[in-house]
Amino acid sequence: MARAAALPPSRSPPTLPLLPLLLLLLRETGAQEVQVRVLPEVRGRLGDTVELPCHLLPPAPEVQVSQVTWMRVDATGSTLNVAVFHPSYGPSFPSPKPGKERLSFVTARQSAATGQGTKTELQDATLALGGLTVEDEGNYTCEFATFPQGTGRGVTWLRAIAQPQNHAETQEVSLSLEPVPVARCVSTGGRPPARISWLSPLDGEARESQVAGSVPGTVTVTSRFTLVPLGQADGVKVTCKVEHESFEEPVLLPVILSVRYPPEVSISGYDDNWYLGRSEATLNCDVRSNPEPTGYGWSTTSGILPASAIERGHQLIIHSVDRLVNTTFICTVTNAVGTGHAEQVVLVRDTPRASTRDVGPVVWGAVGGTLLVLLLLAGGSLTFILLRMRRRRKSPGGGGDGGRGASYEAKTQAFGNGGPVYRMPTAPGPPGPDGKDEEDEEDEEEKAEKGLMLPPSPTLEDDMESQLDGSLISRRAVYV
Numbered sequence: 001m002a003r004a005a006a007l008p009p010s011r012s013p014p015t016l017p018l019l020p021l022l023l024l025l026l027r028e029t030g031a032q033e034v035q036v037r038v039l040p041e042v043r044g045r046l047g048d049t050v051e052l053p054c055h056l057l058p059p060a061p062e063v064q065v066s067q068v069t070w071m072r073v074d075a076t077g078s079t080l081n082v083a084v085f086h087p088s089y090g091p092s093f094p095s096p097k098p099g100k101e102r103l104s105f106v107t108a109r110q111s112a113a114t115g116q117g118t119k120t121e122l123q124d125a126t127l128a129l130g131g132l133t134v135e136d137e138g139n140y141t142c143e144f145a146t147f148p149q150g151t152g153r154g155v156t157w158l159r160a161i162a163q164p165q166n167h168a169e170t171q172e173v174s175l176s177l178e179p180v181p182v183a184r185c186v187s188t189g190g191r192p193p194a195r196i197s198w199l200s201p202l203d204g205e206a207r208e209s210q211v212a213g214s215v216p217g218t219v220t221v222t223s224r225f226t227l228v229p230l231g232q233a234d235g236v237k238v239t240c241k242v243e244h245e246s247f248e249e250p251v252l253l254p255v256i257l258s259v260r261y262p263p264e265v266s267i268s269g270y271d272d273n274w275y276l277g278r279s280e281a282t283l284n285c286d287v288r289s290n291p292e293p294t295g296y297g298w299s300t301t302s303g304i305l306p307a308s309a310i311e312r313g314h315q316l317i318i319h320s321v322d323r324l325v326n327t328t329f330i331c332t333v334t335n336a337v338g339t340g341h342a343e344q345v346v347l348v349r350d351t352p353r354a355s356t357r358d359v360g361p362v363v364w365g366a367v368g369g370t371l372l373v374l375l376l377l378a379g380g381s382l383t384f385i386l387l388r389m390r391r392r393r394k395s396p397g398g399g400g401d402g403g404r405g406a407s408y409e410a411k412t413q414a415f416g417n418g419g420p421v422y423r424m425p426t427a428p429g430p431p432g433p434d435g436k437d438e439e440d441e442e443d444e445e446e447k448a449e450k451g452l453m454l455p456p457s458p459t460l461e462d463d464m465e466s467q468l469d470g471s472l473i474s475r476r477a478v479y480v
């Protein structure tokens with residue numbers, strides 16, 4: 001495949017009449033010197049056989065190849081001949097490393113006749129190297145010695161790569177305040193070393209280490225995803241991403257974190273409507289923990305559980321509510337790591353709350369109430385907007401109004417963050433003259449600030465509450 005790529009086009013496409021002409025020109029000029037085509041870089045996997053293509057260009061019949069030599073520069077800087085091909089004497093592999101056991105010319109053939117008029121076929125000096133090792137890496141020069149033109153050469157960088165094996169695993173940890181590794185990702189035997197990164201919704205840090213792989217020249221990379229393990233990290237998915245030039249795309253290895261933590265407990269089921277005689281009231285002990293809880297226990301602040309309360313695992317069932325239930329319940333949960341508990345104050349009423357027997361209407365009542373409040377707020381702000389708009393339209397000073405409006409807006413924005421702003425509808429600022437200077441504006445700002453700090457007049461307070469609240473929202477909605 002590489003050889004095919006390295007070959008010159010044997011025939012120009014007929015559709016391009018200009019190209020043969022150009023090629024002809026190239027040949028003419030190129031005929032003066034020997035052109036050698038090689039690949040700039042060849043990558044092979046450790047242990048595999050690689051081919052280093054090398055061709056004489058152009059394949060002109062009148063050129064006599066006297067000899068082909070493959071050389072490499074070793075670590076000390078001296079040039080070694082690793083493979084030689086002579087048209088009459090055939091191949092020779094003078095250097096011990098890589099020696100003749102691992103080297104061969106792929107197509108170069110010794111001429112059948114050794115006498116005069118030998119027509120050399122030695123225009124493809126592609127070299128095959130078997131059992132690629134790390135020591136074979138280097139720059140190899142392919143040199144054609146020809147007559148009568150002389151020599152030409154090309155250099156190929158041979159690289160040995162090794163595809164790493166990857167795996168990732170969670171490292172079960174217990175709750176701590178120090179950062180610890182919670183997941184590990186190992187890329188074994190890569191050359192060059194694999195690049196490891198982590199994709200995570202949690203803020204963690206990758207700690208990487210490298211050791212030599214079992215095959216010489218390879219590297220095993222270990223990356224540990226490290227963070228302060230809190231209960232929230234338990235069950236979170238993080239992904240180890242391994243990148244290597246031998247992969248078409250990065251390898252993604254998901255890991256589910258496991259943090260052991262004592263039970264986080266809460267109690268549900270109390271609806272603030274436990275009354276004397278109510279049947280089937282239930283408290284649930286809700287737990288998050290790792291590992292799973294080993295036991296639940298119910299008690300009260302006084303120590304004893306009322307006779308009417310029955311423990312059933314994470315539930316406490318009260319068949320009939322009596323005065324003894326008027327207490328604070330505690331749920332205690334234990335797992336292998338520790339213990340957690342939660343409390344629930346139960347207030348027993350003499351009669352049912354409101355006039356409702358079941359929960360449904362209570363919930364709907366609550367929803368309705370919220371809606372009503374929202375409607376009031378919306379109505380209030382609408383009224384306010386309308387009032388304001390009318391006031392603005394009425395306000396004198398035409399052109400100046402726009403400018404004032406803008407600066408006013410800036411101020412309300414600045415002061416309006418958070419709490420209600422009391423200054424607004426009753427006190428329209430003194431209409432400043434047009435073209436007032438900066439000092440005036442500062443003055444006004446001060447006044448505005450003071451105005452903000454003043455409490456509203458008591459008569460206004462009650463009426464304004466919802467309006468002011470709403471006005472804050474509506475002002476933003478209108479101007480922003």
Ligand SMILES: *[C@@H]1O[C@H](CO)[C@@H](O)[C@H](O)[C@H]1NC(C)=O
Pocket residue numbers: 137138139157
């Ligand atoms: C081979 O040559 C290239 C540039 O031509 C250089 O970047 C590379 O480091 C060389 N390789 C070795 C092993 O010397």
Ligand SMILES: *[C@@H]1O[C@H](CO)[C@@H](O)[C@H](O)[C@H]1NC(C)=O
Pocket residue numbers: 276323326347348349350
């Ligand atoms: C429950 O206790 C509270 C005080 O903690 C008390 O006000 C209330 O009357 C008690 N309810 C009953 C039914 O005894």
